Amino acid sequence: MSQDHPLTLLLEQLQLHASLPDEDRQLVLDLPYRLRRLDPGGYLVREGDVPTHCAVLVTGYVYRQKVTGNGSRQILALCIPGDAVDLQNMFLKVSDHNVQLLTQCTVADIPREAIQHLVQTRPAIATAIIELTLVEASILREWVVNVGRRDARARIAHILCEFAVRLEARGLAANHGFELPMTQEQLADATGLTSVHVNRVLKSLEAEGLITRKRRQVHFDDWRALQDVGEFSRRYLHIPDHDTLAQTY
Amino acid sequence: MSQDHPLTLLLEQLQLHASLPDEDRQLVLDLPYRLRRLDPGGYLVREGDVPTHCAVLVTGYVYRQKVTGNGSRQILALCIPGDAVDLQNMFLKVSDHNVQLLTQCTVADIPREAIQHLVQTRPAIATAIIELTLVEASILREWVVNVGRRDARARIAHILCEFAVRLEARGLAANHGFELPMTQEQLADATGLTSVHVNRVLKSLEAEGLITRKRRQVHFDDWRALQDVGEFSRRYLHIPDHDTLAQTY
DNA sequence: CGTAGTGTTGAGTCAAGTCAATGGTTGTGG
């Protein structure tokens, strides 16, 4: 399995809970795909679309979002490299939300039929996809809690913790610090706050010595305290314990 | 397919997007199960559990919930008859949330292995389960929007609309009115509000002629207006259009 | 008929929002 095959991270993610048979592994890597390079702010999927491809994120970040009647936006999820961005659209007819680029990205477009065929013929892959989808649902449940029942400090601390642990688990973050490519407005849209208030909370977290910010770089000066503020527990991410990298958190 | 087989509603739900082969249908109905009757307030699943069965709701309602550090509770989803309550636990090791009974319920417990075996051997069933899971994720996304970006009036209107349409789609609600078996406190926990505020909002919706309440019975006097207040659109529920009952909404 | 769980109401408070201005950074083109 060559390290620079664009679907390597996807394959790793599919094997997070149980490793696949050799043959299945090869079939995933043999999936037909076409690489695209896209700029920040653009859309990968729009609500109401009837897509024919599944985009797998190779590099960069995207987020899922919905816009409400009064024009405000809610960010629903962050996708990191290796995530299959529109599994929903492979199996449901119409997209129910938008997917927008956070950074410049490389995505691999895989035809809908190729994925469906794998699911039809490879039970282990079908199971792995079910698991992926269930983990995504679990994260969404935690977001409902975050936005519904935590105050601004806890919301922001929590989302910082989540992002760090997920990146770390996929080998994409340095220890106790990472590049957070979100503006404060995007952070606000992810936490159900306003950008003004996000700013105040970030500054207060920094003033209290929990984090340091330099550019978009965030460093955790007191990881334990930040977890406490955000009531963060890794359980809902369903990252297996044998993943030693993630254990450093 | 006998109408009073306890798994009939589950089977219908699995076939919401594509009908299953006859053989698969029979295999679903032949799943081994054990019926249990449980009282309101009890727990079906607790966070941290390692369950061995999948509970399918036959009658009654349950909800998913999580409790935060300061003791407040967030309701994450409502399950109605026909829902497979712990699919997550069939494929992930540990439960990440609690499931609590809203009303008295009858549940059918199906052994974990029986479900997994079906998924391994019946591609059409695996696909149907993926679809179910994706719809559940879509509903969760809408809940994040609801709690993150809508005011109290809209949140409550929205959840009333959702519940009504889902019940209707499964043939469980009368036209433009239904039994809402939730206390105002539970409604508050589902919308990220307090019960006091829920009370005020419900009264104001009633005063404006959008709904009528009698006991726990809710009637929609102005369905269109209620949808507008809640910015409700059925799309995210992914209920196929050919479902004529749901069309009345 | 008492008790426990809900629902209802009012008064006062507060976390977060709004509005509006200022300051910093980055990138671009002259």
Next chain:
DNA sequence: CCACAACCATTGACTTGACTCAACACTACG
């Protein structure tokens, strides 16, 4: 290399939707 533009971050003053606290009313049920 500088000037300008666009975008983002920061700050202060003020407002407000929702919360808190606390009392009281209703209903169901043993």
